Amino acid sequence: MSDVRLQTAAESPIADGSGPPPLRLLAGVGITLFGLAAMSPRSPVPHVVGGEVVAATAVALLTAALAYRWAMRRLAIERRLRRRESELRGFMTMASHDLRSPLAAATAHLEMLRQDYAGALGDQGSQDLRTVERALHRINRLVEDLLQHATADQSALNLRPVPLNEMVADVTAERLAPAGGSRVTAGGPLPTVLADPKLLRHVIDNLIGNAVKYTPAGCRAEVEVTAEACSGGTVRIVVADRGIGIPVADRPKVFDAFHRSANSGGYPGTGLGLAICRRIIERHGGQIGVDENPGGGSRFWFTLPQLPR
Template identity: 35%
Template sequence: MTDSSRGDPESATPAGVRRQEAVADLGRRVLEIDDLDDIRRDAAAVVAETIDAAYASVFELCPEGDAVALCEGVGWAEEQLGAATLPTGPDTYAGDVLRTTEPVVVDEFDAQNDRSAPDLLADRGVVGGIAVVLGSPDDPWGLLSVHVTEQRPFADRDVLFVRNVATVLTSAIENAKMERRFDAIFDDPNILVGLLEPDGSVLDINETAMEYVDADLEGVVGEPFWKTPWWTDDGVQSDVKAWTERAATGEYVPFEADLTRPGGGWYTLEGVFRPVTNDDGEVVSIIVSDRDITERRRRERELEASNERLAQFAYAASHDLQEPLRMVTSYLQLLERRYADELDSDAEEFIAFAVDGAERMGDMIDALLEYSRVETRGEPLEPVDLEATLEAVRRDLELQIEETDAEITADSLPRVRGDENQLRQVFQNLLSNAIQYSGDEPPRIRVTAERADSMWRVSVGDEGIGIDPGDQERVFEVFQRLHSHEEHSGTGIGLALCRRIVERHGGEIRLDSEPGEGATFSFTLPPVDEGDEDAG
């Protein structure tokens, strides 16, 4: 066995010219016909004829990757197509071909020299051949091979010819794969697809998209895309023209547009202008693919309206509850003062319980008001220095920190896009909880930050009593408490408020904890945009 390192053949000879013409003819057929089976059959035929070989074969890699199957060839019986295979495991002939970019040339199979013919070939008297991978060793499609039954050395021009045919065949296979992917998208009844020239002229539109307009395909082919019936609004037309021009420069352009059907009624499309480039990186066409997201947008708007009504109800209910609650508290206190001499110790205790309950209910109402206002009363998201925010919270909790001998350490914290007052609430709730649930030891709390893909992840960890895994989701629900009021004070809404604030910032909050091992609350926040940094 030898690899192809035989130098350049003399292509100027008549035989060399005929070989070049054969490769060029095959290349032209790749451009003219769409049937990959015909192209593979032609490739095998031209190789067998030019090399004067008994067998020429196109093998396709099986889905499991452990063998290649014969799909087209010369010299094979019809029933062997699709059935005959070669193993591709380590130290196999076909496996070696798939794992190298160079043609594998065997002038004579010889078991004593560690290169015996596979059974499929040996049974047919094959003594030597040339084989080359179709595709690349990183992503092989299969292999092209030519084999002879009479021993002879292969000339450099033979090796180069097989390699050139393999290159043309690989190109045809890649084109066919791209066409199948495009056809699958083009024929998808859920996707609107348009194919454009780089200048925006329409080449083709799929049937799904045509159902949205009162026009036929012949009426839009050749027209500038932004002047077709989908884009009836002047403002949208200018946007579509700009998106097309950006895609023509090689840019991938996502978009969303609200449009009107011919008979009236709005619909919303979400999609992308995708440039298609050639091997030189030049844009040769533009594919526009989009989906109708009208129903999704309708549900989102209904949900937003529902949330707004719910927030208004919570605010109104909480506000209306405050006045009668204040009246209950005031009359209880008045009763205690006016009839203090007539009350026994039990009555005084009962009144104290009632006042305490009313005050706790007042705290819960205030917390519910705060929870309902996260969306409606929040400030615009602007650059926020988390180190400054944390320092402000430290000052707010100074008395609690001193009383418990708490120690709070922090890494360098980033600047994020957020509502500073709301992020201050998040830190205050998490740090206050960490101090309160520290157990018998002085609280030890650490605040860290790390980049997590496109977001910042901020973590507040403690060494306190921890939380059972089964309760870790429940703590984020409104008015859910894991401890009685006598054990730990609080409204049961602080962590629910933290979650709502973090979600308003486009992030997520999670808890990692084990009983007795402390707890770590981690939440994600958006980074400051470059424009915001420059402005700052």
């Protein structure tokens, strides 16, 4: 008989004892069959089963063992990631709530300082107060965004019919100054969709707000909201603008938390608004994305279930 030594499951580097029993069993059998296939022709095994069949069976068993091992590793990694994500969300929620009180106190005292000592502050003092006020406003916005991001996919959905025409008009009235010259128009009638009104308003407000904010200095914002029916009873809503646009390299990451495009450095923001929008839309079973707007700007779109007529 050949000097080839059959390697058992316990001796296999694949089945090193750290994997689950099915993995060790598959790996051990596969390696043993490899040894049988390599034995001398005088072995009774090749006379019963061809060596090629034995080798093919060994390969199949080893492949199954490796696939099982990688599947178990992936499952363990996903569990750790979900646990860490849950811990991070809990921290963001706690931090956001705990920061609200001192921020509110700082804002209130700042206003009292302005009212009580307006005459004594002088121009420089008034300018310093406005700087502090803007900083507090940015911090407050970050805290609100953190809280929204942490809870956007946890609260129960309150699904009801939402007329998009009315919601877009309300958001536009709040976002645009009457004498500012910027415009938000509807390119045709907008449908009624099935959504959570509060969460959907956040999406509409964020997309229209971004379209206005990321308009080049000295230009008037031109925003158009359109809708088209899609297959499967869904509707696709598009918010198109003529702003600074999004570089091609940034588009796949624009909905990631804390990501800001390369050309957005001169504009304020936390990098959380679009990430919150994605969570909200995905909770509704829809999709969200962005394309280039021919002629300049961006076309943000998302899908939602359309209310049956």
